[in-house]
Amino acid sequence: xSAKVITITSGKGGVGKTTATANIxxxxxxxxxxxxxxxxxxxxxxxxxxLGLENxxxxxxxxxxEGRCRLNQAMIKDKHIPDLYxxxxxxxxxxxxxxxxxxxxxxxxLRPDLDWIIVDSPAGIERGFKNAIxxxxxxxxxxxPEVSAVRDAxxxxxxxxAEEKGTPRLLxxxxxxxxxxxxxxxxxxxxxxxxxxxxxxxxxxxxxxxxSTNQGTPIALDKKSLAxxxxxxxxxxxxxxxxxxxxxxxxxxxxxxxxxxFGSGD
Amino acid sequence: xxxxxxxxxxKEPSSADKAKDRLRLVLINDRTDLSAIxxxxxxDDLLEVLSRYIQIDxxxxxxxxxxxxxxxxxxxxxxxxxxxxxxY
Numbered sequence: 001x002s003a004k005v006i007t008i009t010s011g012k013g014g015v016g017k018t019t020a021t022a023n024i025x026x027x028x029x030x031x032x033x034x035x036x037x038x039x040x041x042x043x044x045x046x047x048x049x050x051l052g053l054e055n056x057x058x059x060x061x062x063x064x065x066e067g068r069c070r071l072n073q074a075m076i077k078d079k080h081i082p083d084l085y086x087x088x089x090x091x092x093x094x095x096x097x098x099x100x101x102x103x104x105x106x107x108x109x110l111r112p113d114l115d116w117i118i119v120d121s122p123a124g125i126e127r128g129f130k131n132a133i134x135x136x137x138x139x140x141x142x143x144x145p146e147v148s149a150v151r152d153a154x155x156x157x158x159x160x161x162a163e164e165k166g167t168p169r170l171l172x173x174x175x176x177x178x179x180x181x182x183x184x185x186x187x188x189x190x191x192x193x194x195x196x197x198x199x200x201x202x203x204x205x206x207x208x209x210x211x212s213t214n215q216g217t218p219i220a221l222d223k224k225s226l227a228x229x230x231x232x233x234x235x236x237x238x239x240x241x242x243x244x245x246x247x248x249x250x251x252x253x254x255x256x257x258x259x260x261x262f263g264s265g266d
Numbered sequence: 267x268x269x270x271x272x273x274x275x276x277k278e279p280s281s282a283d284k285a286k287d288r289l290r291l292v293l294i295n296d297r298t299d300l301s302a303i304x305x306x307x308x309x310d311d312l313l314e315v316l317s318r319y320i321q322i323d324x325x326x327x328x329x330x331x332x333x334x335x336x337x338x339x340x341x342x343x344x345x346x347x348x349x350x351x352x353x354y
Contacts, residue, residue, distance in 0.1 A: 151292055
């Protein structure tokens with residue numbers, strides 16, 4: 001077996017790439033898959049805190065690339081899930097410390113012992129992004145239903161296609177079903193229509209995501225939350241299963257639905 | 267309720283519709299690297315060349331870039347009003 005490398009990117013910052021990386025990795029690992037998440041955002045390390053592993057870092061990606069440690073010494077084992085590992089980024093170096101060919105070599109070295117390698121790309125279209133997509137077998141573009149994020153996603157899709165990495169799949173993050181219903185937010189259909197690529201999943205805006213990130217536990221482990229279910233479904237789709245999209249209207253809750261029946265909703 | 271009635275009767279498009287319309291144009295510009303001004307110039311040049319062969323009413327001529335998947339397509343709809351009287 002050889003691991004598949006999935007790179008998570010977006011162009012625009014702050015749309016939820018790191019959260020998506022942590023949760024797709026965690027969801028795959030809960031299904032018994034062997035997963036390594038690589039933080040390719042050198043100088044702006046963050047995947048460690050989202051996974052709650054910031055206190056366990058000894059060696060990082062740049063140490064491994066420059067041969068100061070063996071690759072498995074830079075792999076931090078997750079607290080919650082067996083067979084989930086993090087390769088943290090270096091905090092005090094810059095993105096030129098690693099090259100695209102370094103990333104390809106590193107991933108090739110990891111492939112035999114894993115099922116999935118999830119690479120968290122930095123924002124932008126420069127060296128760090130090029131590093132992140134170099135080893136990718138598949139790219140997932142994360143966007144929010146918002147004009148600037150969709151525009152940047154379109155740019156990134158064009159670049160990924162030009163780099164011959166295939167057409168990426170789209171993850172729409174922080175969709176607010178209430179706002180879509182009021183016609184004040186682009187719907188998932190609108191975004192798919194504009195970008196003209198296939199969806200891998202829709203993650204609704206969910207307070208539980210921030211709360212779980214505060215605690216350093218991926219939301220994907222909370223199968224009661226809508227966002228957690230959305231990430232579980234994305235992982236299943238990556239595994240080749242056909243999973244229908246979540247019914248996000250459920251998020252409006254039982255009492256809201258009752259009140260809208262009686263016309264007391266706003 | 268007021269809000270609801272306003273929405274039904276107003277001609278004002280919703281903010282999501284505005285976002286989608288604006289994005290549609292921005293993405294076409296980004297993908298083709300053709301600005302609105304460049305499109306006007308293209309239209310003028312096309313008109314000049316075509317007018318050597320056929321009579322065209324510039325006002326009835328329509329040129330758009332449409333999106334088909336991730337492919338852009340230049341669509342020109344040019345009604346012909348008559349042949350050019352050639353001077354031999």
